[in-house]
Amino acid sequence: MRASSHARDRLGDMNHLSIDFNLAVDQHLKSAGLSKADYERLSPQLQQAHEVLTSKRKAGKMAFMDLPKQQTVLQETISVAKKLSGTFENLVILGIGGSSLGPKALFTALCHPFHNFLRPPQQKGMRLFFPDNSDPSTFAGLMGTLGLERTAFAAITKSGGTAETWAQLLWVVDRLGKDAARRQLVALTDPEKGSLRATARAEGWQALEIPPAVGGRFSVFSPVGLLPAAAAGIDIAELLNGAQSMVERCEKGNIFENPAYMLATTLYLFDTYKKRSTHVLMPYADALRETGDWFVQLWAESLGKKKGDGFVGPTPLRAVGATDQHSLLQLLMEGPEDKLTLFIAVDEPREDLKIPEGVFDLSDVSYLGGHGFHELLSAERQATATALAAQGRPSLCIRMPSLRPFAMGELLMLWQIATAYAGFLYEIEPFDQPGVEAGKRYTCCLLGRPGYESAQQDIQTYKATNKAWIF
Numbered sequence: 396m397r398a399s400s401h402a403r404d405r406l407g408d409m410n411h412l413s414i415d416f417n418l419a420v421d422q423h424l425k426s427a428g429l430s431k432a433d434y435e436r437l438s439p440q441l442q443q444a445h446e447v448l449t450s451k452r453k454a455g456k457m458a459f460m461d462l463p464k465q466q467t468v469l470q471e472t473i474s475v476a477k478k479l480s481g482t483f484e485n486l487v488i489l490g491i492g493g494s495s496l497g498p499k500a501l502f503t504a505l506c507h508p509f510h511n512f513l514r515p516p517q518q519k520g521m522r523l524f525f526p527d528n529s530d531p532s533t534f535a536g537l538m539g540t541l542g543l544e545r546t547a548f549a550a551i552t553k554s555g556g557t558a559e560t561w562a563q564l565l566w567v568v569d570r571l572g573k574d575a576a577r578r579q580l581v582a583l584t585d586p587e588k589g590s591l592r593a594t595a596r597a598e599g600w601q602a603l604e605i606p607p608a609v610g611g612r613f614s615v616f617s618p619v620g621l622l623p624a625a626a627a628g629i630d631i632a633e634l635l636n637g638a639q640s641m642v643e644r645c646e647k648g649n650i651f652e653n654p655a656y657m658l659a660t661t662l663y664l665f666d667t668y669k670k671r672s673t674h675v676l677m678p679y680a681d682a683l684r685e686t687g688d689w690f691v692q693l694w695a696e697s698l699g700k701k702k703g704d705g706f707v708g709p710t711p712l713r714a715v716g717a718t719d720q721h722s723l724l725q726l727l728m729e730g731p732e733d734k735l736t737l738f739i740a741v742d743e744p745r746e747d748l749k750i751p752e753g754v755f756d757l758s759d760v761s762y763l764g765g766h767g768f769h770e771l772l773s774a775e776r777q778a779t780a781t782a783l784a785a786q787g788r789p790s791l792c793i794r795m796p797s798l799r800p801f802a803m804g805e806l807l808m809l810w811q812i813a814t815a816y817a818g819f820l821y822e823i824e825p826f827d828q829p830g831v832e833a834g835k836r837y838t839c840c841l842l843g844r845p846g847y848e849s850a851q852q853d854i855q856t857y858k859a860t861n862k863a864w865i866f
């Protein structure tokens with residue numbers, strides 16, 4: 396088979412997401428890049444990681460990969476979204492971490508950049524708000540701005556007991572009253588477990604299910620991501636089609652035929668062989684800024700783990716091109732050689748503008764006239780990749796054909812499969828987060844939750860009492 400038809404087989408047609416690894420390998424980067432031998436040396440681990448993933452999938456533990464096919468959930472979610480959007484103007488998402496980052500990434504990527512400011516008919520769905528944190532200034536500011544009678548609330552928590560989410564939910568129910576809460580609230584949580592499920596049943600709240608085997612940061616294709624997206628007018632069937640198409644592309648065991656495995660293996664090799672442990676996701680599209688936040692959580696919380704007596708995990712960072720060319724880029728170019736840049740390029744912008752010619756006769760800016768804004772952004776990405784490569788600094792580029800639901804489905808599924816596979820390469824459990832539990836214990840103790848008294852001793856020990864160290 397000729398190289399070009401190989402490439403076509405791997406990439407499908409150009410309407411699909413692709414990943415360009417050229418500036419990560421030794422052909423261009425010499426010893427700073429990875430060689431075919433680096434990948435081949437890892438062969439036994441790659442095979443083992445594939446076997447772990449396949450057997451976990453058979454055992455129903457990779458449930459996030461099965462979400463795109465759940466037609467009943469899709470229909471149920473669309474029907475709840477229609478009911479909400481037919482009655483209310485605003486939807487406030489009460490959730491944090493994976494219960495907020497996924498829907499926020501979809502909203503910002505796929506809706507008009509100023510969706511919340513539009514009016515119908517330009518605004519094709521509800522206005523969405525993500526207070527996320529329990530910072531009172533944000534929450535009070537938002538609640539004081541939205542008319543509560545025109546607002547619905549989606550309370551999202553997989554565990555059903557997250558403090559930040561409950562603080563906001565309790566405030567909302569108290570303010571609405573229990574009758575209005577029955578009309579204005581939807582609970583998204585585990586089908587059986589947790590306080591939110593129990594309360595939703597007792598209070599008669601509408602509810603949607605987060606499948607038991609799907610954790611927060613892997614839940615974007617469950618109602619967690621789908622309900623807000625559908626309410627905002629996003630075509631969630633197309634989103635799931637894109638995700639499903641990526642699942643099918645990522646079923647092969649050979650990494651050179653599997654984009655998620657290739658992505659995960661490349662990042663793993665840079666971290667462990669080349670000591671490039673900081674992975675900077677840098678989309679050249681403002682619409683993907685929040686996708687960067689979603690990636691940071693996924694990569695950090697899944698892979699930052701204790702392993703035997705040691706610790707593993709790359710450090711994810713989020714940047715946005717071209718904005719961060721005027722900020723982080725200096726560090727990427729001349730700072731420590733511990734970083735790998737992961738560009739995202741979008742081939743077809745949702746809108747483009749032409750830079751006018753002849754407005755002024757200025758020798759240092761006239762060259763811009765006649766080019767498109769998108770052309771400028773694309774040139775800046777290519778220039779940054781070139782500048783990094785010329786310094787022996789590797790990068791790769793994820794190319795999205797457009798910012799449409801199908802392409803977002805592909806992108807978010809790609810990263811989730813890559814994360815799970817990377818977890819198996821690091822030989823850690825990617826689906827838990829034991830490290831964040833300790834902090835929750837101390838919070839509960841500090842706020843007087845019964846059963847958490849034993850954390851008091853550590854709290855007293857580490858209370859800052861030595862004034863000599865307070866400036």
Ligand code: PA5
Binds near residue numbers: 612
């Ligand atoms: O990925 C995860 O599991 C976490 O980041 C959770 O999403 C986050 O802690 C919120 O948890 P919950 O959805 O249970 O409220």
